Amino acid sequence: MLQDKFGRRFHYLRLSITDVCNFSCEYCLPDGYQCDTDRDFLSLEEITHIASAFAQLGTSKIRITGGEPSLRKDLPQVIQACANTQGIKHVAMTTNGYKLPDHIDSWVEAGLTSMNISIDSLDPRMFASITGHDKLDVILRGIDRAIELGITVKVNAVLMRHFNQGELKTFLNWLKTTPLTLRFIELMQTGDNQLFFDKNHTSGQPIKDQLIADGWQQIVRDKTAGPAQEFSHPDYQGRIGLIMPYSKDFCATCNRLRISALGKLHLCLFSDQGLDIRQFIADGDTQRLQDELSTLLGDKKSTHFLHDGYTGATKHLAMLGG
Structure with a gap:
């Protein structure tokens, strides 16, 4: 089992397969994707080797990330390689969802068990303003199909003061009849979003306080779960999660490592640098x-030292898929 000097065990690998993204989200790539590295991304053979090595060290969950992973034509083969690895019980993916209606069936057939989709607003106009694409209806259609196929669906919404802070009621109404988990994520400072962060960062604590006051109950986390505090309510088919990286002891339950699309190990999303292990892969x-x-x-x-304004080598979240 991979274990660090603080006794934390790492059951969970976040594996980026590309840093390319076709969206231009305000908090991540407001000017769109800029090709500033060699696009010598991990091959299918290398991905298979990584999955096997981590599985033998106790990893049971792999999340495929980007950039936008669906931009790789061999994504079904990547999913299948991870799913067929002995010891890997969960194969997840984080996506912007624009290819969901056309491809979700093939991804599930390949072995995908869960999926996180980014939806920062349920207002089509605000969604287009944030992402640069009028695709909300397409993504919601894809989510409905994913739920029909029986995979676990989570929706990520980055909290931004001047964009979606007032949408809690809209999201709650959606969860009344939609069986998925909505996770509100506090906006994080990265190397290139200082001004945007200063204007838009807002804490998730008021939402947590309101949920508890309204009868939502916190759920015990699984050992392979991400960092969200999740809540359920008997009157809602969906759940709510809160990811608050600026909260006390956020890093105490860290259970995940990251490998970039160029074969670098990142011990933290905000590490000083990626550690080049490509030769060993x-x-x-x-x-x-x-x-x-x-x-x-x-x-x-x-810890990640975000409280001190430290962002490490992370220029933007598309580098590692969060």
Whole structure:
């Protein structure tokens, strides 16, 4: 089992397969994707090796991320490679959802078990303003199909003071009859969004206080779960989650590591830099890769230091898919 010096165990790998994204979200890529690195992304063979090495070290969940992972034509093969790896019980994906109606069936057939979709507003005009694309209806149609197919669906909404802070009631009405989990995520500062962060950051604590006052009950987290505090209510088919990275002891339950699309290990979303392990991935020697992972894990810090305004090497969230 991969374990750091603070006793945290890592059951969960977030694996980026591209840093390209076709959306231009205000908080991430307001000017659209800029190709500022070599696009020598991990091959299917390398992805298969990574999945096997991590599974043998106790990882049971892999989340496929981007950029936007559906931009890779071999995405079904990537999902299948992860799903067919002994020891991997959950294959998840984070997507902007624009390809959902046309491709969700093939992804589920390949072995996808859950999916996170970004929807920062249920108002079509505001959605288009935030993302640069008038695709909300298409994405909602795809979500309905995903639910029909029986996979776990979560929707991510980044809290932004001047964009969607007043939409809680709209989201709650949606959850009355929609069996998914909506997660509100506090806006995080990255290397290139300082002004936007200062204008739009808002805490999720008032929402948590309101949910508790309205009878929502907190759910116990699974060992492979992400960092959200999740709540349920008997009058709602859906659930609500809150991801509050600026809250006390947020990092105490960290259970995930990240590998970028270029084969770099990130011990934290806000690490000083990615640690290049591509040579250990490419040579196919599982033991060497596992030994390197265990060694590098010794440098993982106790916290992300976001409270101090530290953003590490993370210029924008599309670099690692959050």
